[in-house]
Amino acid sequence: MEKYFESVDCKNIKEILYNSVKKFSDNIAFVIKHKKDKEKAEYENITYKKLLEDVNSLGTKLYELGLKGKRIAIVGRNRYEWVVAHLANLLGGIISIPLDKELQVEELESCLERSKADVVVFDEKYIENIKAIEKNNKTNLTKYICMTKQEGYDNFWTLKEEGEKILKSGNLDFVNNEIDNDKMAILLFTSGTTSKSKAVMLSQYNVASNVYAMLLVEDIRSTDHNLAFLPFHHIFGSTCMIVMIAVGAQTSFPDGLRYVAQNLKEYEISIFVGVPLLVEAIYKNIEKEIDKKGKTKLINKAKKVSNFLLKIGIDVRRKLFKEVIDALGGKMRFIISGGAPLDKKVAQGFNELGIELVQGYGLTETAPVIAAENLKKRKFGSIGFPMGNVELEIVNKDENGIGEIRVKGPNVMLGYYENEEATNKVLKDGWFYTGDLAYRDKDGFIFLTGRQKDMIVLKNGKKVFPDEIETIIKRIDLVKECIVYGMPDAKDKNDLKISVKIVYDKQVAEEKYPGKSEEELKKIMWEKIKEINKTFPPYKYIKNMIFTDEELIKTTTQKVKRNEEIKRILG
Numbered sequence: 001m002e003k004y005f006e007s008v009d010c011k012n013i014k015e016i017l018y019n020s021v022k023k024f025s026d027n028i029a030f031v032i033k034h035k036k037d038k039e040k041a042e043y044e045n046i047t048y049k050k051l052l053e054d055v056n057s058l059g060t061k062l063y064e065l066g067l068k069g070k071r072i073a074i075v076g077r078n079r080y081e082w083v084v085a086h087l088a089n090l091l092g093g094i095i096s097i098p099l100d101k102e103l104q105v106e107e108l109e110s111c112l113e114r115s116k117a118d119v120v121v122f123d124e125k126y127i128e129n130i131k132a133i134e135k136n137n138k139t140n141l142t143k144y145i146c147m148t149k150q151e152g153y154d155n156f157w158t159l160k161e162e163g164e165k166i167l168k169s170g171n172l173d174f175v176n177n178e179i180d181n182d183k184m185a186i187l188l189f190t191s192g193t194t195s196k197s198k199a200v201m202l203s204q205y206n207v208a209s210n211v212y213a214m215l216l217v218e219d220i221r222s223t224d225h226n227l228a229f230l231p232f233h234h235i236f237g238s239t240c241m242i243v244m245i246a247v248g249a250q251t252s253f254p255d256g257l258r259y260v261a262q263n264l265k266e267y268e269i270s271i272f273v274g275v276p277l278l279v280e281a282i283y284k285n286i287e288k289e290i291d292k293k294g295k296t297k298l299i300n301k302a303k304k305v306s307n308f309l310l311k312i313g314i315d316v317r318r319k320l321f322k323e324v325i326d327a328l329g330g331k332m333r334f335i336i337s338g339g340a341p342l343d344k345k346v347a348q349g350f351n352e353l354g355i356e357l358v359q360g361y362g363l364t365e366t367a368p369v370i371a372a373e374n375l376k377k378r379k380f381g382s383i384g385f386p387m388g389n390v391e392l393e394i395v396n397k398d399e400n401g402i403g404e405i406r407v408k409g410p411n412v413m414l415g416y417y418e419n420e421e422a423t424n425k426v427l428k429d430g431w432f433y434t435g436d437l438a439y440r441d442k443d444g445f446i447f448l449t450g451r452q453k454d455m456i457v458l459k460n461g462k463k464v465f466p467d468e469i470e471t472i473i474k475r476i477d478l479v480k481e482c483i484v485y486g487m488p489d490a491k492d493k494n495d496l497k498i499s500v501k502i503v504y505d506k507q508v509a510e511e512k513y514p515g516k517s518e519e520e521l522k523k524i525m526w527e528k529i530k531e532i533n534k535t536f537p538p539y540k541y542i543k544n545m546i547f548t549d550e551e552l553i554k555t556t557t558q559k560v561k562r563n564e565e566i567k568r569i570l571g
Contacts, residue, residue: 076123
């Protein structure tokens with residue numbers, strides 16, 4: 001297994017946390033922001049020692065409530081109470097069920113029913129949904145725990161304090177609990193509507209082995225400060241939280257999507273893990289600010305000089321582009337992008353500025369990381385190489401070497417909960433079939449081409465991958481987001497025309513094309529699409545375009561729900 005950094009090979013989350021408390025006892029693990037008013041805020045620093053104390057206190061109380069071996073769901077924003085509840089579940093052998101806070105009442109209720117949750121720990125912001133579920137009385141829930149004090153409900157902080165007293169009295173049942181590394185520990189629903197979503201069963205070893213493999217090759221440090229933007233109910237978010245704990249780093253919580261730029265400065269964030277939509281938005285803002293100051297030409301010249309010096313071993317990027325880095329808080333040094341393909345121009349752009357960026361790839365079913373670039377092995381646009389403990393093969397290749405990714409490794413899920421048919425479709429002879437298509441280049445780097453189910457097969461047998469065209473269209477400044485799909489011909493349903501729905505950026509439209517009507521903007525965009533067509537072979541030409549300011553249907557991790565969006569388009 002390749003090894004660039006030190007990492008402890010822990011077999012479960014309890015070992016990871018206890019190891020970090022031993023090594024980084026006084027390091028700050030989490031920062032809690034207490035808002036006094038719009039202007040003022042106070043910050044509470046939670047050390048690793050205090051984190052473990054809080055986990056053990058809450059867990060001890062959960063045991064006293066008879067919840068050992070039970071199932072506890074968590075619904076809420078990324079916050080300290082979420083972290084402690086999840087860790088208490090894991091350290092106590094309680095099955096943790098992270099649920100999407102944005103689900104409608106019916107969907108949330110369905111997840112609670114399907115997962116057979118006994119208890120729900122919830123964020124006060126979603127209390128109305130919880131009250132509706134409690135009133136319906138369709139679930140298995142016997143207890144409702146709010147993250148703050150709310151009338152009529154048990155609350156996190158009181159339970160934690162009560163657990164602390166029980167611990168002090170000498171009750172060490174929770175603290176002494178032994179972990180079954182290979183048993184289902186986490187039950188996660190894949191993104192999508194709940195009727196279609198599958199519940200993924202993960203063990204502690206699935207997650208711990210993935211954390212170990214990542215830390216051997218990725219440059220994440222105990223001195224780093226991370227902003228936990230990715231929702232914890234998503235495996236990418238919750239595993240990254242464990243990664244930061246494993247390395248002794250510090251984590252703060254964002255105030256929301258609109259405040260990410262402000263939070264990066266506020267906390268002097270040095271490491272950021274995000275989805276392409278957000279990473280690309282941050283980069284677009286950087287470009288916009290450079291353009292506003294009339295420094296685009298100057299920055300481009302500086303990049304050329306910097307790139308030349310880098311080739312001969314002289315790195316002046318962070319000095320040369322200090323002003324740009326200062327706009328992100330001054331400490332930003334490392335970005336990890338995952339969840340969907342990232343535009344390689346954005347990856348290259350960040351790296352040229354002295355902010356190292358790598359792209360990773362994985363799924364909920366693989367806890368999640370399958371492959372990633374690292375600072376030693378990087379090629380813009382690729383997903384790098386498999387993690388050291390993951391076997392990866394590309395099978396059923398076409399004439400271009402494009403085939404389906406299948407993987408084997410300790411991070412592969414136990415299966416889909418109570419869905420043997422779906423499990424057997426993807427797990428065959430120890431291999432997990434991802435449904436993602438990719439190829440390897442001559443140097444062994446892996447490049448994704450898209451999802452097997454999203455591939456557009458034309459009447460002449462030619463294959464078109466929407467991701468490839470979308471990435472190029474997204475580079476147009478007027479484009480906020482887009483989706484490429486096959487539009488059936490009115491006379492022949494099997495004859496698909498490559499089409500695109502473009503959501504335009506109103507702010508860019510006002511700044512760059514003031515006074516232009518939507519119809520005029522549409523004409524400008526169509527001319528740009530025709531220019532893009534010239535770079536493609538004729539079978540990939542875009543024939544139709546929908547132009548709108550209505551956002552695409554997305555998951556809470558900002559991934560487009562392609563099937564739902566296409567259904568909306570085609571009616």
